[in-house]
Amino acid sequence: MADGARRGLDLDLWSYRILLGLLGMLALVIMVGPVLIVLAISFTADSSMRFPPSGFSLRWYEALFDPVRSSQIHRAAINTVQVGLWATAIGTLLALLAALALARARGVAARSADTLFVTPLMLPQISFAVAALVFFSMIGFEAAKPAIVIGHVVVCVPLVYKTISASLSQLDPALIESSASLGASRLRTFRRITLPIILPGIGAGAFLLFMASKDNVAVSLFLSDARTNMLPIRMWQMLEGTLDVRVAAVSGVLILATLVLMLAMERFVRISDRLR
Amino acid sequence: MNVLHAPRPALEGAALSGTGHAVTLTGITHRYGGFVAVRDVSLEVAGGSLVAFLGPSGCGKSTLLRAIAGFIRPQAGSIAIGGEVVDDVRPNRRGVGIVFQNYALFPHLSVAENVAYGPQAQGVPRAQVRALVEENLRLVQMADYAKRLPRELSGGQQQRVALARVLAARPRILLLDEPFGALDKNLRFDMQIEIKRLQRELNLTTILVTHDQEEAMSMAERIVVLNQGRIEQVGAPSDVYDRPATLFAGTFIGSTNLLPARIAAISGATTRVRLAAGGEVDAVAPAPLGIGGRVLLSVRPERMRLVDGPGRGRVAARLDVSMPLGATVVHEVILADGLRAKVSEPRTHDGPAHRPGDPVHVELRLESGAAIFPDGLVEDPEQENQA
Ligand SMILES: Nc1ncnc2c1ncn2[C@@H]1O[C@H](COP(=O)(O)OP(=O)(O)OP(=O)(O)O)[C@@H](O)[C@H]1O
Numbered sequence A: 001m002a003d004g005a006r007r008g009l010d011l012d013l014w015s016y017r018i019l020l021g022l023l024g025m026l027a028l029v030i031m032v033g034p035v036l037i038v039l040a041i042s043f044t045a046d047s048s049m050r051f052p053p054s055g056f057s058l059r060w061y062e063a064l065f066d067p068v069r070s071s072q073i074h075r076a077a078i079n080t081v082q083v084g085l086w087a088t089a090i091g092t093l094l095a096l097l098a099a100l101a102l103a104r105a106r107g108v109a110a111r112s113a114d115t116l117f118v119t120p121l122m123l124p125q126i127s128f129a130v131a132a133l134v135f136f137s138m139i140g141f142e143a144a145k146p147a148i149v150i151g152h153v154v155v156c157v158p159l160v161y162k163t164i165s166a167s168l169s170q171l172d173p174a175l176i177e178s179s180a181s182l183g184a185s186r187l188r189t190f191r192r193i194t195l196p197i198i199l200p201g202i203g204a205g206a207f208l209l210f211m212a213s214k215d216n217v218a219v220s221l222f223l224s225d226a227r228t229n230m231l232p233i234r235m236w237q238m239l240e241g242t243l244d245v246r247v248a249a250v251s252g253v254l255i256l257a258t259l260v261l262m263l264a265m266e267r268f269v270r271i272s273d274r275l276r
Numbered sequence B: 001m002n003v004l005h006a007p008r009p010a011l012e013g014a015a016l017s018g019t020g021h022a023v024t025l026t027g028i029t030h031r032y033g034g035f036v037a038v039r040d041v042s043l044e045v046a047g048g049s050l051v052a053f054l055g056p057s058g059c060g061k062s063t064l065l066r067a068i069a070g071f072i073r074p075q076a077g078s079i080a081i082g083g084e085v086v087d088d089v090r091p092n093r094r095g096v097g098i099v100f101q102n103y104a105l106f107p108h109l110s111v112a113e114n115v116a117y118g119p120q121a122q123g124v125p126r127a128q129v130r131a132l133v134e135e136n137l138r139l140v141q142m143a144d145y146a147k148r149l150p151r152e153l154s155g156g157q158q159q160r161v162a163l164a165r166v167l168a169a170r171p172r173i174l175l176l177d178e179p180f181g182a183l184d185k186n187l188r189f190d191m192q193i194e195i196k197r198l199q200r201e202l203n204l205t206t207i208l209v210t211h212d213q214e215e216a217m218s219m220a221e222r223i224v225v226l227n228q229g230r231i232e233q234v235g236a237p238s239d240v241y242d243r244p245a246t247l248f249a250g251t252f253i254g255s256t257n258l259l260p261a262r263i264a265a266i267s268g269a270t271t272r273v274r275l276a277a278g279g280e281v282d283a284v285a286p287a288p289l290g291i292g293g294r295v296l297l298s299v300r301p302e303r304m305r306l307v308d309g310p311g312r313g314r315v316a317a318r319l320d321v322s323m324p325l326g327a328t329v330v331h332e333v334i335l336a337d338g339l340r341a342k343v344s345e346p347r348t349h350d351g352p353a354h355r356p357g358d359p360v361h362v363e364l365r366l367e368s369g370a371a372i373f374p375d376g377l378v379e380d381p382e383q384e385n386q387a
């Protein structure tokens, strides 16, 4: 009898596992499938984005890396990287300062500032983009690239702010207190204790910010001008006009770059993990 | 081996050295929000002494330590170290070393780096930092682990590193917040002896927070009994044990029997009480009490023994159970009024003199071992009538 009950239980367990496995696989297919398809298309020999491709070639990558034929894409890519780096640097610094200031604060003002820092995550980006466009032209701020950087900082800062404040909240206050009672000044405590311990959190947040900036369409679309095209928007224009297969090649490069960055991040985080 | 423990030469460059500083708390009150965690605490910790803060969980022990270390600023009162008021002095300038219950070792620094942290922060020259690290790691027998990270150590090893770290910073005052929690009994005993010895040698004023009364009794020169943010009693361990100032101090430290009684007569310092279970005994009353008042007589188990016949200071009872506990035997007896009491006697080789169920008499030996407290739980109808 006990045996029967046990078998029943196992059956339950197995059906649960099978269901979970199927759902997991479905999610995997939905997430990874499009990536594989676009990769396959990028190696096509055809001159259209047909799937499945009829032959293998590197012609679209050659076209993409040709400095003459793809100069506009290159400029957009450089813009994107530049904006991404600036936004990452500024956004991470701001988020770090804000998280440090608000980490242990309990007051109403501090709580509302905390909420304020994460609202861009929930507000429609497109509304912010419109508002920013109106605002910048109102005050006569003409430079497109700095404007985009500012816009990206605003919409992406919650990602870093959250990761940094999460690692700060896991920092044992007794470590800070020990450091002080051993004679260390606040600055020294920050440099030798706080910063090294939250560094993986800062790194992860900065990575997320860069990735989000690189992909951002809404803000870039509204704030860029003819000379400062951004990569995602350029890609959209290429598709819209000519169904240009180079878009698939750009996607391939982006996927590869992301993978490399992710592996680097993993290493970085793990190394600092080991340093803890 | 003893060379290690010789008094250390004064280090130039070490900002903090010299020991034997007194700690003076005057009227300390601290609230968290509306909750009063520490209430008007005044205390003088003599320079070079080891004082234990003893009290139940949540009574404000850590809060007091945090105030002394400078991590919190009490709403009222003042703290002086070595006669100098430190209320406005930052924690890193107070020269107060603290060992936390969870040790709080820096997780990303090696054992040696942890120990070097304090001297480095104080600007001690590099060669001396190295010497301090070696000396203190050897002191706690952790020299072989210098390169390890804290998470690669056992709880006891981490505790020893925490101690080395705090000593390397050469504090004026040492605060220990329940530092022996993670240790097994033997290691705990070793560390207790070690800390006691170091503290004596360095003449280092030390405050030990604990809720282990045996630890407080064995290590401290004075015990501060705390309850609900207030000091209940300050005294030498034997004082606190034998002459508890309050009912709380009497029951929290050691185990004790509380026997209901009434005051029969008062002559000078001694008060004669009549036990509800029958019999009269003389005891010490910490607070003045009126004749006829209801009281609780607190008698330690080892201040009673089982005897055969009735007599002065003896109470009739029935033996319920006897339990051998190491070198002693604990008897549980039922007194005439139905209350249970514990009696602890040295174990003899003759075998038990009484068997469970036997009628016995309990002799109360109250030379220094009993105190009476007003029985606040029960209103006294007689006193009401008198009023
Ligand atoms: N940061 C805080 N905010 C609010 N209340 C607190 C805070 N820290 C402590 N308290 C409260 O103050 C009281 C005293 O706390 P404290 O930490 O001093 O107790 P303790 O005597 O050290 O207890 P334990 O033996 O459990 O460590 C407790 O009731 C606790 O709940």
Ligand SMILES: [Mg+2]
Residues within 6 Å of the ligand: B061, B062, B063, B177
């Ligand atoms: Mg505590």
